[in-house]
Amino acid sequence: MTDHLADTAHWPAPTASGPVDATVTVPGSKSVTNRALILAALAAEPGWLRRPLRSRDTVLMADALRTLGVGIEETADPAGGEAWRVIPSGLRGPAAVDVGNAGTVMRFLPPVAALADGEVTFDGDPRSHERPLGGVIAGLRALGARIDDEGRGALPLTVHGGGSLTGGPVEVDASSSSQFVSALLLSAPRFNQGVELRHTGRSLPSLPHIRMTVDMLRAAGAQVDSPEGGGEANVWRVAPSALLGRDLTVEPDLSNAAPFLAAALVTGGRVTVTDWPEHTTQPGDALREIFTRMGGACVLDERGLTFTGTGRITGIDADLHEVGELAPVIAAVAALADTPSRLRGIGHLRLHETDRLAALAKELNELGSDVRETEDGLDIRPRPMVGGVFRTYEDHRLATAAAVLGLVVGGVEVENVETTGKTLPDFPGLWTAMLAGTGA
Ligand SMILES: O=C(O)C1=C[C@@H](OP(=O)(O)O)[C@@H](O)[C@H](O)C1
Numbered sequence: 001m002t003d004h005l006a007d008t009a010h011w012p013a014p015t016a017s018g019p020v021d022a023t024v025t026v027p028g029s030k031s032v033t034n035r036a037l038i039l040a041a042l043a044a045e046p047g048w049l050r051r052p053l054r055s056r057d058t059v060l061m062a063d064a065l066r067t068l069g070v071g072i073e074e075t076a077d078p079a080g081g082e083a084w085r086v087i088p089s090g091l092r093g094p095a096a097v098d099v100g101n102a103g104t105v106m107r108f109l110p111p112v113a114a115l116a117d118g119e120v121t122f123d124g125d126p127r128s129h130e131r132p133l134g135g136v137i138a139g140l141r142a143l144g145a146r147i148d149d150e151g152r153g154a155l156p157l158t159v160h161g162g163g164s165l166t167g168g169p170v171e172v173d174a175s176s177s178s179q180f181v182s183a184l185l186l187s188a189p190r191f192n193q194g195v196e197l198r199h200t201g202r203s204l205p206s207l208p209h210i211r212m213t214v215d216m217l218r219a220a221g222a223q224v225d226s227p228e229g230g231g232e233a234n235v236w237r238v239a240p241s242a243l244l245g246r247d248l249t250v251e252p253d254l255s256n257a258a259p260f261l262a263a264a265l266v267t268g269g270r271v272t273v274t275d276w277p278e279h280t281t282q283p284g285d286a287l288r289e290i291f292t293r294m295g296g297a298c299v300l301d302e303r304g305l306t307f308t309g310t311g312r313i314t315g316i317d318a319d320l321h322e323v324g325e326l327a328p329v330i331a332a333v334a335a336l337a338d339t340p341s342r343l344r345g346i347g348h349l350r351l352h353e354t355d356r357l358a359a360l361a362k363e364l365n366e367l368g369s370d371v372r373e374t375e376d377g378l379d380i381r382p383r384p385m386v387g388g389v390f391r392t393y394e395d396h397r398l399a400t401a402a403a404v405l406g407l408v409v410g411g412v413e414v415e416n417v418e419t420t421g422k423t424l425p426d427f428p429g430l431w432t433a434m435l436a437g438t439g440a
């Protein structure tokens, strides 16, 4: 469980010798892959995932489903990439799930385990014990599940699956993570009474990820009444029903496109990310607007999304509440801008892979920037930066943010760059290929 923590040499982030000009193919979306795996495992018939992401978070999800009895066969897709055949079967314990530090695994799987017949234990990296899970635990209990967490409201825990779950109305405060809502909705078609979930907290982060959940449920045949579909504000209803086995091609991970597009922005170059979807619920689609505001232009056509930097970077005042995943790379770009930035609405990032606000402020300041934490974000005053070690706190997005800095600040060394494997396999290889102009 802790192999990935092994200390490794620092990665000297390559500097760009001039404007980057490359075409990059980014691996599949973590959020889509892990939702698709859950929905396929709960379906009434086998399904396919094409071009799934193979990374630490998605392998943890696939392995966990296998321990519950689901068949997942990995094959090569004649059209290119991988194709995973998911064969649902009666879910059963006893089983032990390693969640690593994957929010999607630690939150989306306990509801699945509640549907299994037998005991399912959950544990993960030390950080997983600190990440919020109370909404999922309390929500599942209210829906009829038996869970032992020794009063922690967090991992480790045991779900005593009874083979079915009553379901029905439930109130959840999901202000610390949208994944509480997604978790309960994804399994809800299999609850005897479905679910009527009311979010009771003050605010709800990462709404695009909830839209993604609703869209994918509907595409799998579920009936979902959502606030945006005319439903009551903050209430989602999922009716009990069988789910279809789908043949789904996973979109590229647009949040992981962020460092590559940022490379065009900070070097005044041009990067095309292939297969950028025309319509998507991924929060990374907001990069088109955010990076354009920071100084550049983008074109979406049959080649993908091409972002062209101007060589000048303007600071930004932005509420990133809906797209918190993008904050680390945006903060790195902001530190290189000509004017200050204020990133707001992202207090919940303190409970992500690491305390992202503290980590970004500390590491950017160590390299010469002037970054201050606010109650709900970061104030960034750009100053000339110098090289040095950028610590990553086992956070993939800290590592990719550091790589962006390294393009224009000589001597940046990224500690534990392998941590990018959480969602982005072979990031150093893709980065080097981009710099050689051959990233496709
Ligand atoms: O549902 C998802 O796939 C995700 C939701 C978001 O979580 P939070 O709402 O906890 O920020 C996001 O940050 C995470 O990377 C992926």
Ligand SMILES: C=C(OP(=O)(O)O)C(=O)O
Binding pocket: 101, 102, 103, 104, 325, 352, 353, 397, 423
């Ligand atoms: C917050 C993130 O991940 P997780 O799914 O572990 O919450 C992330 O990828 O930025």
